[in-house]
Amino acid sequence: MNAFIGVDWGTTNLRAWRIDNDGTPQSMVEAPLGVSAIARDDFANVFARVVHEPLGADLPALLCGMVGSNIGWRQAPYIACPVALGALSRHVIHVGRTPAIAIVPGLSCRGLTQASDLMRGEETQILGWLAQDATRHAGQRLVCLPGTHSKWVIVRDGAVERFVTAMTGELFAILSTHSVLKTDVSTCDEEAFAEGLDAAGDGDALAIKLFSARARIVADGARPDTSSSYLSGLLIGSEIAAARRVLAVAVEEIALIGAPPLTALYALALGARGARVSELDGGEAVRRGLYALAREGALQ
Amino acid sequence: MNAFIGVDWGTTNLRAWRIDNDGTPQSMVEAPLGVSAIARDDFANVFARVVHEPLGADLPALLCGMVGSNIGWRQAPYIACPVALGALSRHVIHVGRTPAIAIVPGLSCRGLTQASDLMRGEETQILGWLAQDATRHAGQRLVCLPGTHSKWVIVRDGAVERFVTAMTGELFAILSTHSVLKTDVSTCDEEAFAEGLDAAGDGDALAIKLFSARARIVADGARPDTSSSYLSGLLIGSEIAAARRVLAVAVEEIALIGAPPLTALYALALGARGARVSELDGGEAVRRGLYALAREGALQ
Numbered sequence: 051m052n053a054f055i056g057v058d059w060g061t062t063n064l065r066a067w068r069i070d071n072d073g074t075p076q077s078m079v080e081a082p083l084g085v086s087a088i089a090r091d092d093f094a095n096v097f098a099r100v101v102h103e104p105l106g107a108d109l110p111a112l113l114c115g116m117v118g119s120n121i122g123w124r125q126a127p128y129i130a131c132p133v134a135l136g137a138l139s140r141h142v143i144h145v146g147r148t149p150a151i152a153i154v155p156g157l158s159c160r161g162l163t164q165a166s167d168l169m170r171g172e173e174t175q176i177l178g179w180l181a182q183d184a185t186r187h188a189g190q191r192l193v194c195l196p197g198t199h200s201k202w203v204i205v206r207d208g209a210v211e212r213f214v215t216a217m218t219g220e221l222f223a224i225l226s227t228h229s230v231l232k233t234d235v236s237t238c239d240e241e242a243f244a245e246g247l248d249a250a251g252d253g254d255a256l257a258i259k260l261f262s263a264r265a266r267i268v269a270d271g272a273r274p275d276t277s278s279s280y281l282s283g284l285l286i287g288s289e290i291a292a293a294r295r296v297l298a299v300a301v302e303e304i305a306l307i308g309a310p311p312l313t314a315l316y317a318l319a320l321g322a323r324g325a326r327v328s329e330l331d332g333g334e335a336v337r338r339g340l341y342a343l344a345r346e347g348a349l350q
Numbered sequence: 351m352n353a354f355i356g357v358d359w360g361t362t363n364l365r366a367w368r369i370d371n372d373g374t375p376q377s378m379v380e381a382p383l384g385v386s387a388i389a390r391d392d393f394a395n396v397f398a399r400v401v402h403e404p405l406g407a408d409l410p411a412l413l414c415g416m417v418g419s420n421i422g423w424r425q426a427p428y429i430a431c432p433v434a435l436g437a438l439s440r441h442v443i444h445v446g447r448t449p450a451i452a453i454v455p456g457l458s459c460r461g462l463t464q465a466s467d468l469m470r471g472e473e474t475q476i477l478g479w480l481a482q483d484a485t486r487h488a489g490q491r492l493v494c495l496p497g498t499h500s501k502w503v504i505v506r507d508g509a510v511e512r513f514v515t516a517m518t519g520e521l522f523a524i525l526s527t528h529s530v531l532k533t534d535v536s537t538c539d540e541e542a543f544a545e546g547l548d549a550a551g552d553g554d555a556l557a558i559k560l561f562s563a564r565a566r567i568v569a570d571g572a573r574p575d576t577s578s579s580y581l582s583g584l585l586i587g588s589e590i591a592a593a594r595r596v597l598a599v600a601v602e603e604i605a606l607i608g609a610p611p612l613t614a615l616y617a618l619a620l621g622a623r624g625a626r627v628s629e630l631d632g633g634e635a636v637r638r639g640l641y642a643l644a645r646e647g648a649l650q
Binding site for chain 2 (some may be wrong): 057066111128158165166167168214215217219221224225227228229243246249251253256259260261262264265266268269270272285288289292293295296319322325
């Protein structure tokens with residue numbers, strides 16, 4: 051295969067790399083041009099100007115993320131789990147032919163409630179993590195992708211078997227900005243973070259425990275500038291406890307994929323609960339995943 | 351005792367009644383002048399102009415709510431549970447003497463986490479509910495005050511024994527306004543509300559279940575205008591399950607105190623779980639409570 055352009059096009063941001071035929075990223079563009087800011091008719095123009103022109107207008111391109119959603123360029127229907135991730139190359143949706151421009155579909159599965167659960171973009175990151183080490187294709191693995199909507203994913207023999215989404219990052223953002231718990235998000239206070247983790251306990255009764263973030267300041271004399279770290283520990287601790295319980299998976303090694311400052315916090319929290327973790331940068335994961343799909347023929 | 355002025359002065363709103371010596375409300379003022387909008391030095395002026403002047407400048411006044419907090423007129427320290435509510439009249443803080451102006455303190459108790467739990471204003475409503483029927487002073491009772499920060503309170507022999515706070519109302523408001531779940535809050539769709547209650551299950555894994563409010567629209571074809579009712583059912587159902595479990599109280603009759611549209615929703619949810627409920631308007635409860643405290647000598 052030849053060089054191509056790999057694009058991670060999310061709700062609020064766009065990142066694109068020119069990727070060499072051996073998988074090496076050559077150049078990159080990044081822009082705050084998420085799909086939520088773009089009218090459906092305008093995707094082709096934005097893509098030509100922001101991605102194709104600087105990175106090579108004659109190159110084929112493979113896109114993943116919310117660009118394939120109902121607010122994106124074109125809808126790439128969700129594929130129902132279990133899904134062998136390598137096979138996703140056969141399910142891409144083409145929005146251009148010369149050169150090829152294709153969108154990777156998201157995944158759906160039976161959710162914890164009657165509703166389904168969904169991912170878009172993370173499937174490509176998980177594939178990138180699998181592609182990084184061939185031994186990961188065998189056996190049962192647990193992958194956590196922390197973020198606005200964190201995903202916890204059971205991967206078995208290279209296929210996504212099941213996953214759940216936790217709205218942890220979004221809860222942290224709106225509670226920190228708009229609620230009675232609002233604080234200046236400051237540097238992490240490790241002691242307050244650990245106190246929040248401890249308060250999370252088994253992840254039960256979150257709406258009740260949230261109020262403790264206020265009470266510890268108002269009534270118990272904790273420093274207001276530790277509030278953000280406490281809230282972060284409480285939310286992350288609750289997510290970890292709840293996700294591991296509802297997935298009922300006895301895997302003690304967890305792969306974290308995401309932004310390094312965030313995976314580091316999750317590693318701290320998981321370490322405190324006795325789990326072994328590895329960390330992979332989310333940008334590297336998506337690049338590796340797009341490359342794996344291109345090698346499987348997604349752009350043909 | 352003589353007529354007096356009773357005031358419920360919260361974070362965002364002020365309500366005051368001239369209350370006759372037999373407890374009958376005679377006239378009322380209401381203003382969007384919550385304590386969060388008033389500088390500490392300005393409380394006496396605002397009170398004189400907005401409350402005393404229209405309702406009778408020579409009358410003593412008893413105030414409850416956030417007016418006694420660290421952002422209020424003067425701090426009335428929390429009293430630690432268990433607290434016999436009638437005895438609160440001995441713990442009021444005077445901010446004026448001729449005529450008397452006094453503030454009712456809030457309550458604190460050991461929380462679900464290491465942090466304390468807190469209430470301010472609800473103690474007066476609970477006392478009003480007790481005062482409404484003398485038989486309520488005997489035995490163990492469970493009271494729920496739904497709102498921005500819902501309170502679940504165990505009352506034993508007229509004393510508040512323990513309580514927990516759930517941030518349900520605030521979570522609903524910020525999720526509906528600022529998150530990916532944002533919706534036009536519309537009229538209640540009973541079917542979607544029941545579906546949300548059902549999804550709440552035992553109240554576990556709330557951050558994970560929240561995402562189902564989005565997935566049921568995006569993936570499962572539910573009508574977007576039912577989203578608000580589903581979210582409301584999910585949050586209220588989670589609160590009820592978690593609060594009853596953490597309080598570990600085997601009371602099947604629950605007294606609801608609050609705004610009638612909200613207590614009606616909780617009554618629906620509790621009824622679906624087999625509990626017997628009664629409802630009392632929050633405004634009536636606070637008036638009755640202030641009257642009970644005035645009769646106990648709070649303004650002397």
